[in-house]
Amino acid sequence: MGLGGSGPTHNYSRPMRIVVLTGAGISAESGVPTFRDSDGLWEGHHVEEVATPEGYDADPVLVHEFYDARRRALQKVEPNPAHDALARLEQAVGEDLVVVTQNIDDLHERAGSHHVVHMHGELLSALCRACGSRHCWDGDLSGRPACPGCGVRELRPDVVWFGEMPHEMERIYRAIDDADLFVSVGTSGAVYPAAGFVIEARAHGVQTLELNLEPSEGTAFFDEARHGRAGVLVPAWVNELLTRL
């Protein structure tokens, strides 16, 4: 099965550069609950309560306890074959693969991926509202611990909330513009700016492939779309690619 579509044929005389965008669908197959699973509620909470700066200002204790629970729940989930396959692809092509994830869990890293851009931040990081520093964090924040950098007790979850700017957008767009292939895995195609990455890729002549449980809202923009579980589709695609490289 080829990549098909109307994109340019890849020139095999140089390494193939690949950007893979991953979303909630890949984590969901590891059992990570997402707010999209439950009709706008995320573990029983409205996203406005737990995923906006206004929600945090209104009830920081609730928000801390919510993310503390999500952080602890990471210990109960494992990477699945889709995460494993992307780590295997990185082993083969090194820095020519960049994984851009919308997910705040650490499942890509635990599978063995190193070049991961967390555009929506990370559960295992704390951001100081006083000094702006970031710290690896695997404990709770609800007890208001002091910032290791400045000592002020203003650490918040280092996740990008609705209304906040995603991380590393310049780096992401540069990687997409320079890529040969853009692959979207387990994303709804509904949340911008990630939903616009396929348009950016097409504008730069980058081949595009969607791997998703069902057609995403942006599925028509992809050169090729395959639908099914990420844990099946991603390993199959990686195997296919590795035989061609």
Ligand SMILES: [Zn+2]
């Ligand atoms: Zn600080």
